[in-house]
Amino acid sequence: MTDRRPPAAAAAAGPRRPGAIGLFLRKYGENRSAVAGAMLVAGLVALAVAAPLLTGHGPRQLGAVPLLPPGAEHPMGTDDLGRDIWAQFLYGGRTSLLVGLVAAAISTAIGVFLGAVSGYFGGLVDDAIQRVTEMLSIVPRYFLAMVTVAILGPTILNVIVVIGVLSWPPATKLARAEFVTLKSRSFVDAARMSGAGPWTIIFSEILPNALPPIVVQTILAVSAAVLMEATLSFLGLGDPNLISWGLMLNKAQTFLTIAPWMAIFPGLGISLFILGLNLMGDGLNQALNPRLRREAKA
């Protein structure tokens, strides 16, 4: 059997001083692009959280000259109605982050639960769950999301739920694979031998050991959800009452030739956030996966 000991156990070989978290941070810190990714994400999150402190303008506040290029008063210019794009960028980031985090949490929860049940119990349960997962995977996700949001109505709640509910297949496949390997580990037998029931084994014996790849998958799910929300908004299916980067891009289309800054800044926000999340995902994967780490050393 391949060694899939999680970092805590793998760390036993080395000096024990730093502890699991310290060791993880050191491993993560060695990867420069991962640190850059984490800084990007942290920076954008900080901007979104601190939005009211960073701008004097409201995101919907009218009054300035329309289509003003970036300058001292409006660092990112103004849009066609004379609203400050910097303010829109900050508040739009809030929407994108909210959708990304909540939708990823929903999809990961559903996916990990189904994958765990599927992988642990096997047999008919596994077959049933896997066939449903595959069916969902082959339906074009964006198209399905567009149709569903169009039918249910473009509110922020609908967008979040639709993205979350349509995005669980990758998490399911991953969790299932982890559970299939981990359930045959000896400590699971030991738990079973001491009379533990299936749910105890799934949640307190196996799940903690399956977490590292699931964490990585969740990070990538956040970036996928942000992108999906932006796409939906761009196509006019986002919540029209809430500014988001996607909605800003949508509005910018008409003025692309005369006011490119209307498109550039929200586009940059989306790109940098997704870039940051993906770099973080890679970094986490390397820091948490003992196999990759060993290969890197060799």
Added chain:
Amino acid sequence: MSGAGGAGGGTLLAVEDLRLHIDTYRGTVRAIDGISFTVGQQESVGIVGESGSGKSMTALSVLGFTPPGARVVSGRVSFEGRDLLALNDAGMRAIRGARLAMVFQDPMTFLNPLMRIGDQIGEVLVTHRGLGRREARARAVEALRLVRIPSPETVAGQYPHQLSGGMRQRALIAMAIVGEPALLIADEPTTALDVTVQAQIIALLRDIKEERGLSLLLITHDLGIVAHVCDRLYVVYAGRIMEEGAVRTLFARSMHPYTAALLASVAYDEDAGGTVSFIEGNVPNPIDPPPGCRFQTRCPRVMPVCRRMQPPRLPQGGDHAVYCWLHAPELPDVRD
């Protein structure tokens, strides 16, 4: 607590004519082919055999824990008067850990790497007694003290990788005894350990058995361990019992050629520099075992009848019994 609900005659566990077959693509493996044994109240019984003799499989099937593809073809496993083979999953779970516990061979892999020692030990109590985490933790510390772990409070808060092999094996034993079982099954409990640590673990098992008044079923290939710990002994070969009896009797006057060969292959100190005797050949293919005695291919005293007919159980007085034609009062006619 011990001895509650015990069956009559002081018998705790009785296995009768257990047959376990494993279906493979190449044929049916007869891993256990008609094994019967008993473990009495507060008795310590050893099952000794080579790798592949079916000894571990026997322990696992007592716990209702057979590998996929394996099926129990026949037999009864009665424990405290209940037929374990007839129990459903929930019934079996209620017994595992509470009345019947197991100590495994490899302390490295049988502990959950991401769970604190105290929580792993206490989990049995949370499952069976519905204890709260805090109380379970306190009992776990007690159990760690029982297995002679120094500063058990500290160890309870540690993870498996922070312990040495011997400590981990002690933790596994603590995990097995914390539910106060009536029977402890130990499957090669010392195989993965250094020789010095082995001796400590063996002494610990023996002491705990005495202190807690529990019964012990020890599965091993090591006759030395059996001599130290066990009252009675079953010698198993290729899925069948060859000889059974009190340890003293078997060591003093073994009657089966296989037992004799096993005893002869134990390397004693005085043999240092000399030759180590071993048994020629290998365990027969369990997929298509020859008719007759399983040991015939390697037996130095094989007779024609051994190749035709399975020898019956021949009682030799007391607990002692041997399955060998050499000791039959008369041989059946095997000419055809």
